[in-house]
Amino acid sequence: MLKIKNLDATIDNKQILKGLNLDIKPGEVHAIMGPNGSGKSTLANVLSGKNGYETKGDIQFNGENLNELSTEERAQKGIFLAFQYPLEIPGVNTNIFLKTSLNAVRKAKGEKELDTLTFLKIIKEKASELGIDEKFLSRQLNVGFSGGEKKKNEILQMKLLEPKLSILDETDSGLDIDALRIVADGVNSFKNKDNAFLIITHYQRLLDYIKPDFIHVLSNGKIVKTGDADLGAQLEKTGYTSLN
Amino acid sequence: MKTEDLKNNKDYKYGFTTDIESIRAPKGLNEDTIKFISNIKKEPKWMLEWRLKAFERLKVLKEPNWQKPKYPKINYQDLYYYSAPKSSSEKPKNLEEIDPKILETYKKLGIPLVEQKRLNGIAVDAVFDSVSVATTFKDELTKKGIIFCSISEAIQKHPELVRKYLGSVIPLSDHYFATLNSAVFTDGSFVYIPPDTKCPMELSTYFRINASETGQFERTLIIADKGSYVSYLEGCTAPMRDENQLHAANVELIALDDAEIKYSTVQNWYPGDEKGVGGIYNFVTKRGACRGKNSKISWTQVETGSAITWKYPSCILQGDNSVGEFYSIAITNNFQKADTGTKMIHLGKNTKSKIISKGISAGNADNMYRGLVDIKNKATNSRNYTQCDSLLMGNKCGAHTIPYIKNNNSTSTIEHEATTTKINEEQLYYCNQRGLDQEEAVSLIVNGFCKEVLQQLPMEFAVEAQKLVAISLEGSVG
Numbered sequence: 001m002l003k004i005k006n007l008d009a010t011i012d013n014k015q016i017l018k019g020l021n022l023d024i025k026p027g028e029v030h031a032i033m034g035p036n037g038s039g040k041s042t043l044a045n046v047l048s049g050k051n052g053y054e055t056k057g058d059i060q061f062n063g064e065n066l067n068e069l070s071t072e073e074r075a076q077k078g079i080f081l082a083f084q085y086p087l088e089i090p091g092v093n094t095n096i097f098l099k100t101s102l103n104a105v106r107k108a109k110g111e112k113e114l115d116t117l118t119f120l121k122i123i124k125e126k127a128s129e130l131g132i133d134e135k136f137l138s139r140q141l142n143v144g145f146s147g148g149e150k151k152k153n154e155i156l157q158m159k160l161l162e163p164k165l166s167i168l169d170e171t172d173s174g175l176d177i178d179a180l181r182i183v184a185d186g187v188n189s190f191k192n193k194d195n196a197f198l199i200i201t202h203y204q205r206l207l208d209y210i211k212p213d214f215i216h217v218l219s220n221g222k223i224v225k226t227g228d229a230d231l232g233a234q235l236e237k238t239g240y241t242s243l244n
Numbered sequence: 245m246k247t248e249d250l251k252n253n254k255d256y257k258y259g260f261t262t263d264i265e266s267i268r269a270p271k272g273l274n275e276d277t278i279k280f281i282s283n284i285k286k287e288p289k290w291m292l293e294w295r296l297k298a299f300e301r302l303k304v305l306k307e308p309n310w311q312k313p314k315y316p317k318i319n320y321q322d323l324y325y326y327s328a329p330k331s332s333s334e335k336p337k338n339l340e341e342i343d344p345k346i347l348e349t350y351k352k353l354g355i356p357l358v359e360q361k362r363l364n365g366i367a368v369d370a371v372f373d374s375v376s377v378a379t380t381f382k383d384e385l386t387k388k389g390i391i392f393c394s395i396s397e398a399i400q401k402h403p404e405l406v407r408k409y410l411g412s413v414i415p416l417s418d419h420y421f422a423t424l425n426s427a428v429f430t431d432g433s434f435v436y437i438p439p440d441t442k443c444p445m446e447l448s449t450y451f452r453i454n455a456s457e458t459g460q461f462e463r464t465l466i467i468a469d470k471g472s473y474v475s476y477l478e479g480c481t482a483p484m485r486d487e488n489q490l491h492a493a494n495v496e497l498i499a500l501d502d503a504e505i506k507y508s509t510v511q512n513w514y515p516g517d518e519k520g521v522g523g524i525y526n527f528v529t530k531r532g533a534c535r536g537k538n539s540k541i542s543w544t545q546v547e548t549g550s551a552i553t554w555k556y557p558s559c560i561l562q563g564d565n566s567v568g569e570f571y572s573i574a575i576t577n578n579f580q581k582a583d584t585g586t587k588m589i590h591l592g593k594n595t596k597s598k599i600i601s602k603g604i605s606a607g608n609a610d611n612m613y614r615g616l617v618d619i620k621n622k623a624t625n626s627r628n629y630t631q632c633d634s635l636l637m638g639n640k641c642g643a644h645t646i647p648y649i650k651n652n653n654s655t656s657t658i659e660h661e662a663t664t665t666k667i668n669e670e671q672l673y674y675c676n677q678r679g680l681d682q683e684e685a686v687s688l689i690v691n692g693f694c695k696e697v698l699q700q701l702p703m704e705f706a707v708e709a710q711k712l713v714a715i716s717l718e719g720s721v722g
Contacts, residue, residue: 048677049676049677050673051669051673070676070681071673071676071677072676072677072679072680072681072682075676075677075678075679076679080677081677083674083677086674087668087670087671087674089671089674089675089688089689089692090692090693091691091692091693091694091695091696092688092689092691092692092695096688097678097688100680100684100688101675101678101679101680104678104679104680104681104684105678105679108679140692141692157678161678161679
């Protein structure tokens with residue numbers, strides 16, 4: 001599904017990613033761990049097409065060259081990024097944002113746009129799966145939401161848009177244990193043999209709930225070690241410095 | 245004229261001209277022009293005298309120059325003050341008699357003039373250049389005693405009302421443009437709602453400037469008698485021309501005891517091209533008097549057009565417990581300039597006013613909120629709340645807020661809040677990541693920013709206004 005070869009990324013004349021390789025197949029869960037400043041969030045930004053990065057190297061997503069696609073085209077083709085810091089958009093009702101987003105994606109796929117009634121039915125169902133109160137959907141997007149509410153809202157959007165590749169950028173940060181479990185359940189219930197996940201995290205604790213097939217350690221812009229789910233527990237004990 | 249070249253500009257969809265023979269007064273501002281206008285409209289003597297008095301006054305008035313957007317000197321002797329489609333020189337008695345070309349123009353503008361479209365439930369008075377060409381739903385309104393017609397017709401048929409109220413809110417000698425209007429106004433709408441009557445439909449006027457080198461000076465007078473209610477909407481468009489055209493309207497509203505007037509404007513005059521060539525100078529005087537106790541006047545404006553917008557729809561809160569409201573969205577893009585806001589003059593006791601202003605600036609544009617809240621000493625226990633928000637797109641545009649606040653008694657309170665924000669790259673990225681393209685993202689964010697004002701518009705127009713907001717800003721984010 002995703003094939004990254006020799007990826008370099010530079011921002012403001014500073015090279016962050018230095019020859020990164022990664023291969024993700026449908027049905028797989030990959031976790032990326034690593035110390036601060038190792039390039040984890042840069043990888044998420046580059047994959048989603050954020051402006052400001054100069055990149056070299058090859059990124060193929062389902063056979064297409066990602067570098068040639070705009071941010072919204074990548075989203076429409078099934079790349080989803082759960083933001084570390086979801087943005088507040090004052091005056092915009094959460095439901096309206098979600099409906100506009102879903103219809104933009106459906107339209108790009110050549111599917112029929114949903115009317116409000118059908119949309120509301122779907123969103124209510126998905127929200128209740130995540131234990132999200134309906135009232136929360138008529139509030140302004142992310143405005144005044146707690147950290148946990150914002151993260152749950154990201155997972156709700158993921159479940160609504162049904163992307164092929166979901167990138168979770170430190171979704172676990174700032175979550176209490178109950179919210180962490182809800183987020184993890186949300187991911188697990190959505191996971192199937194056709195979609196894939198790239199989970200960026202500092203800590204093992206999210207991986208206790210979402211079992212990764214691979215754990216990669218990112219350091220100084222490239223992957224320095226790859227292992228199975230046990231690598232996380234090992235890192236928790238020994239820290240990243242043991243890998244140098 | 246380079247109208248041909250301008251036709252290629254696709255951004256302004258109302259930019260077409262209509263080829264109609266017109267009757268014009270000779271160029272120039274003088275007594276003969278005024279007499280020509282009065283004569284062609286078969287006005288009574290008192291009306292001509294009123295106009296001439298205004299003209300006398302105009303001679304000693306100076307054009308104001310304190311506003312932020314400056315403009316080249318206007319040569320008032322080089323303008324036409326009256327232009328009417330020839331076929332309307334005898335005002336049509338019903339819709340069938342209107343020149344089909346004019347009907348076609350209104351059709352292009354999306355205005356439901358033909359009564360078959362009555363399902364829309366909106367009565368329309370359409371003003372083409374200088375004359376009013378059609379008023380729909382007249383019969384239905386007449387049954388309720390509501391008068392909705394052109395001001396020219398009202399001057400002939402309802403002189404007692406016109407004489408009593410015309411100039412009672414905006415006096416003859418008010419200021420240069422208002423006085424100019426009083427001397428040369430050509431047409432506009434007149435509304436009278438009798439006591440204890442709720443107007444059963446939205447009343448609407450559509451203004452269209454068609455002829456070149458023509459100033460448009462319309463005059464609107466709305467009177468809501470005791471205990472009545474009316475909601476009124478005006479829309480405006482003009483062809484694309486590389487000259488600047490002057491539009492100096494006067495609008496007077498009068499609300500008597502317990503009456504309410506809701507006045508909404510969607511102003512989309514031609515804004516000039518991307519380089520700032522051409523466009524309308526929209527120098528308009530709008531003022532409402534809450535003359536009776538418990539009366540209410542609410543202005544809502546969505547200003548997206550014009551090269552320069554310079555207006556302050558105001559409320560004079562004379563009656564005790566009267567309420568004035570001003571909701572405004574002013575969007576300036578490219579080289580457009582706006583200096584707009586409101587005046588709330590509190591005279592009666594327990595009067596309340598509310599001002600919500602949203603200014604959006606993009607390209608090289610400049611957007612100014614200027615407002616006056618003046619609570620006089622007898623206006624005890626009065627309140628004002630003002631909120632001015634500015635949104636900037638890009639780094640070449642400007643936003644300015646100048647509130648003038650006067651409180652002359654100790655029992656009244658004034659609150660003022662102001663914010664300036666820049667449209668945020670991260671917000672756009674977030675929207676893009678959810679599959680929205682740049683235009684959709686901007687439209688969503690901007691409509692969110694304007695929401696409190698858009699909510700004030702009558703339902704049918706809110707949707708149109710939302711689209712207009714998005715269209716006005718197209719291409720403004722790189």
